[in-house]
Amino acid sequence: MQASEVARVVIALAVAVALAVLGAHPRVLRWERRFGLTVLASSGFPFLLLGILFRELGVLTNAVLTDMRPLFEFGLGWIGLTIGTHLDLRRFDRMPAALAPVIALASLLPMLCAAIACSLTLAGLGVVPGRGLVRDGLILMACAAVSAPANLDLLLRRWKSSMQLVLEVTRVDQLAALGILGFLAIYFRPDRTVTLWHLPRSGWFLMTLGLGVLLGVVIYLLLRNVPDRTQELALLMGGVALASGMAGYLALSVAVVCALAGAVLINVQSGERLVRTLRDVERPIYFLFLFVVGAAWRPDEWQGWVLGVVFALSRGYGKVLAARIASWIHKDLPEWRPLAVSLLPESSVAIVVLFSATVLGGDTSAPVRWAINAVIVGSVLTEIAVQAYQRREHRLLGEETGS
Amino acid sequence: MITRALFTIAAVVALTYATGSFVPRGALVTGSGAALAFGFLLIVAVQAARICDKLKMPRLTGYILIGLAFGPELAGIITAKMLADLALVKGTAVGLIAFLAGCELNLRHLRPRLRAIGTTALLTMLGAVVLLFAIFYALTYLLPVTLTFTTIERIAVALVAANVLAAYSPAVVVGILSETKAQGPLSETSLSIVVLADLVIVITYALSSTFAHGVFPSESGASALSMLVPHIFGSIGAGLVAGGVLALYASRVGSRSGVFTFAVLFISAEAGAALHLNPLLVGLAAGLLLENVTAIGGERLSKAAESVAMPTFAIFFAVVGAEVQFQAFLHTAPYAIGAAALRGLGIWAGARVAARMVGLDAVFARRLTFGLLPQAGVAIALVALLLADFHPWGPVVGTIVLGSIIVNQLIGPVLFRNALAAAGEIRAGEEAGGVADGDHQLA
Numbered sequence: 001m002q003a004s005e006v007a008r009v010v011i012a013l014a015v016a017v018a019l020a021v022l023g024a025h026p027r028v029l030r031w032e033r034r035f036g037l038t039v040l041a042s043s044g045f046p047f048l049l050l051g052i053l054f055r056e057l058g059v060l061t062n063a064v065l066t067d068m069r070p071l072f073e074f075g076l077g078w079i080g081l082t083i084g085t086h087l088d089l090r091r092f093d094r095m096p097a098a099l100a101p102v103i104a105l106a107s108l109l110p111m112l113c114a115a116i117a118c119s120l121t122l123a124g125l126g127v128v129p130g131r132g133l134v135r136d137g138l139i140l141m142a143c144a145a146v147s148a149p150a151n152l153d154l155l156l157r158r159w160k161s162s163m164q165l166v167l168e169v170t171r172v173d174q175l176a177a178l179g180i181l182g183f184l185a186i187y188f189r190p191d192r193t194v195t196l197w198h199l200p201r202s203g204w205f206l207m208t209l210g211l212g213v214l215l216g217v218v219i220y221l222l223l224r225n226v227p228d229r230t231q232e233l234a235l236l237m238g239g240v241a242l243a244s245g246m247a248g249y250l251a252l253s254v255a256v257v258c259a260l261a262g263a264v265l266i267n268v269q270s271g272e273r274l275v276r277t278l279r280d281v282e283r284p285i286y287f288l289f290l291f292v293v294g295a296a297w298r299p300d301e302w303q304g305w306v307l308g309v310v311f312a313l314s315r316g317y318g319k320v321l322a323a324r325i326a327s328w329i330h331k332d333l334p335e336w337r338p339l340a341v342s343l344l345p346e347s348s349v350a351i352v353v354l355f356s357a358t359v360l361g362g363d364t365s366a367p368v369r370w371a372i373n374a375v376i377v378g379s380v381l382t383e384i385a386v387q388a389y390q391r392r393e394h395r396l397l398g399e400e401t402g403s
Numbered sequence: 404m405i406t407r408a409l410f411t412i413a414a415v416v417a418l419t420y421a422t423g424s425f426v427p428r429g430a431l432v433t434g435s436g437a438a439l440a441f442g443f444l445l446i447v448a449v450q451a452a453r454i455c456d457k458l459k460m461p462r463l464t465g466y467i468l469i470g471l472a473f474g475p476e477l478a479g480i481i482t483a484k485m486l487a488d489l490a491l492v493k494g495t496a497v498g499l500i501a502f503l504a505g506c507e508l509n510l511r512h513l514r515p516r517l518r519a520i521g522t523t524a525l526l527t528m529l530g531a532v533v534l535l536f537a538i539f540y541a542l543t544y545l546l547p548v549t550l551t552f553t554t555i556e557r558i559a560v561a562l563v564a565a566n567v568l569a570a571y572s573p574a575v576v577v578g579i580l581s582e583t584k585a586q587g588p589l590s591e592t593s594l595s596i597v598v599l600a601d602l603v604i605v606i607t608y609a610l611s612s613t614f615a616h617g618v619f620p621s622e623s624g625a626s627a628l629s630m631l632v633p634h635i636f637g638s639i640g641a642g643l644v645a646g647g648v649l650a651l652y653a654s655r656v657g658s659r660s661g662v663f664t665f666a667v668l669f670i671s672a673e674a675g676a677a678l679h680l681n682p683l684l685v686g687l688a689a690g691l692l693l694e695n696v697t698a699i700g701g702e703r704l705s706k707a708a709e710s711v712a713m714p715t716f717a718i719f720f721a722v723v724g725a726e727v728q729f730q731a732f733l734h735t736a737p738y739a740i741g742a743a744a745l746r747g748l749g750i751w752a753g754a755r756v757a758a759r760m761v762g763l764d765a766v767f768a769r770r771l772t773f774g775l776l777p778q779a780g781v782a783i784a785l786v787a788l789l790l791a792d793f794h795p796w797g798p799v800v801g802t803i804v805l806g807s808i809i810v811n812q813l814i815g816p817v818l819f820r821n822a823l824a825a826a827g828e829i830r831a832g833e834e835a836g837g838v839a840d841g842d843h844q845l846a
Binding site: 069070073074077195196197214218221222229230231233234235237238239240241242243244245246248249250281284 | 414415419422424425426436440446449488710713714
């Protein structure tokens with residue numbers, strides 16, 4: 001590498017790191033909460049733009065991204081483990097049984113709607129089965145699943161009891177997205193003839209499950225009765241690196257294996273401190289992924305915008321449909337509008353799914369670029385709709401209270 | 404505790420070994436190999452640290468032994484490719500270690516003892532260099548590759564080898580002080596001497612290798628002296644910039660300072676690898692600037708960086724252990740052990756003379772010797788230069804030098820820890836650390 005190139009990479013990385021740390025500052029978090037914004041549409045957005053800028057400047061080259069691959073895998077493992085800790089069966093047991101179909105509906109319908117609409121659009125754009133249609137449809141389906149619990153304070157002011165439901169739905173959404181990601185990793189597994197293990201797909205499925213559970217047990221044993229916090233952090237880092245390294249080495253989905261490990265971990269021990277530690281680092285990792293996904297983003301391709309609009313509309317329609325059915329079958333829930341809006345914003349986990357399924361493997365084909373555009377555009381459109389609704393609600397609430 | 408640690412090591416070894424069987428031996432798996440090696444080394448090193456705690460041994464020795472046992476030369480679980488991928492972690496670790504050392508060195512506080520520290524550093528180095536020069540000069544009459552050399556050529560060989568082996572180890576000293584939470588005059592003086600002396604060693608190596616290049620003009624390699632100015636001053640400049648950025652961040656933002664410090668040092672290491680900057684000098688300059696020039700002070704950031712320091716130390720020393728060329732060491736063991744013994748003798752003699760000159764206590768001077776015995780980062784980096792720059796004699800002499808470093812690497816930390824315990828500084832540190840909820844305070 002030339003000295004000028006090095007200087008460019010260093011300045012770029014320094015700017016990205018500084019922004020990532022600043023973006024995780026409590027003041028930024030307070031600001032986002034105040035305006036009811038998700039990471040993707042607020043503090044995360046500059047990272048997408050930064051990614052484009054650095055691609056144009058020749059900073060985020062393939063060589064740099066390859067050098068950073070261990071860091072990416074570690075980040076995916078960390079996020080996966082964090083999402084896995086959402087699968088706390090004790091918490092699910094405490095939920096009223098009648099809410100189970102509501103949660104399932106709220107997760108499944110948007111996925112199905114987005115999958116069908118986006119697959120048809122992709123087919124219309126010339127992507128045919130056997131050339132990535134099914135795969136890209138599934139990726140968009142997984143991205144459509146995840147929602148961020150934004151606007152809760154305002155939208156559910158009148159239905160506080162539903163807060164827990166919305167939170168559970170968003171957690172289940174993330175798990176569902178990882179489930180699809182795991183399926184993608186197994187079904188579209190790269191052909192590595194050089195490897196010594198040759199298993200059928202069902203074998204890799206069992207391998208994913210087994211490895212995730214086993215690593216969960218290993219991390220549990222590592223973290224059990226650790227005397228001090230520094231050692232706990234070191235062992236947690238070691239456990240995540242080992243799990244992500246093993247999954248990556250075996251070409252399994254890193255996030256999925258680590259999520260399984262996280263699920264085991266949270267169910268065998270009460271890990272409030274662990275979850276706090278995991279969440280503490282979560283945000284800068286999202287920024288890092290946004291930065292790299294930004295480098296693969298091509299906003300100049302109209303197909304991506306078409307797909308983005310279809311993605312946002314179909315996903316939104318799915319959420320609305322799910323909210324209407326849920327309100328209809330469960331009378332204690334809020335009316336469908338606020339419920340749908342509270343589930344609409346797109347979670348930054350979508351970026352993790354995109355990154356894991358596309359950018360990490362170095363896939364830069366046109367449908368993948370459109371899918372990236374679709375998720376970003378979809379996120380922004382959804383955010384605009386939610387903000388509009390939020391302002392209206394604010395106004396109405398003000399009128400009601402006479403303020 | 405020991406049984407549990409051994410069981411964990413066995414389980415992680417079995418898992419990693421099984422994963423390694425996925426691809427044929429020697430095949431490359433980009434990225435994941437490094438993550439796997441990082442996780443494996445970190446977990447196993449922490450278990451080794453627990454065993455060492457029980458056995459009252461330094462954790463660093465445990466980290467090094469773990470790396471040695473599972474590295475490419477012995478068990479082979481960590482392959483050479485994985486080690487190469489971990490080079491960046493190593494560079495960051497050196498930078499972090501130097502940064503922590505710089506943050507502990509308050510020059511105003513040390514001023515009354517600067518004469519004692521300077522004299523001791525100079526005389527211990529001189530003592531070691533004289534004896535090492537003698538043994539390597541004698542060895543040129545025994546090694547087939549140097550048998551036909553002229554006197555001036557023998558002098559050049561001995562000078563370069565003695566210079567490399569005279570290096571100390573700020574990394575080990577900082578690591579031991581950090582893990583034992585030791586405080587007191589021995590801790591402070593040892594740290595000051597090793598940092599000061601290694602700065603001198605880096606400069607004198609450039610001079611001695613320039614002399615050697617002059618004696619062996621046909622050998623490849625540019626004049627080290629011509630590289631000296633950009634190398635040293637560039638590193639110091641980069642360190643001052645990094646220190647300024649850290650000070651600005653700490654004063655304006657403040658949150659997540661530890662992660663930010665680590666990130667800055669990581670970027671410095673990435674850039675340094677390409678621009679041939681010395682991460683030791685970069686980190687040291689940043690730490691010294693923070694502690695001695697800015698209003699922030701080094702303690703705040705060094706404490707914040709503690710959460711990342713422990714895993715970094717574990718990985719760094721495990722990688723150092725894994726890089727040990729065990730087979731080569733076995734071939735040169737007698738010479739290497741002899742050189743290590745003479746180095747220790749030279750340091751001890753230098754410390755004795757310095758003690759008389761500046762009025763230090765004889766027992767203190769003896770204990771100080773043990774703080775100067777360990778070797779790691781700088782010495783290994785200089786050996787790498789020796790191996791690469793001087794063919795055909797460089798690899799032969801370099802292997803002996805490396806063997807000697809291995810001896811100092813394994814024995815040095817144990818002796819230094821014992822010296823700190825004998826001086827009562829570990830207990831003092833533990834008491835203070837207990838009050839500060841485990842936070843280490845070197846000074």
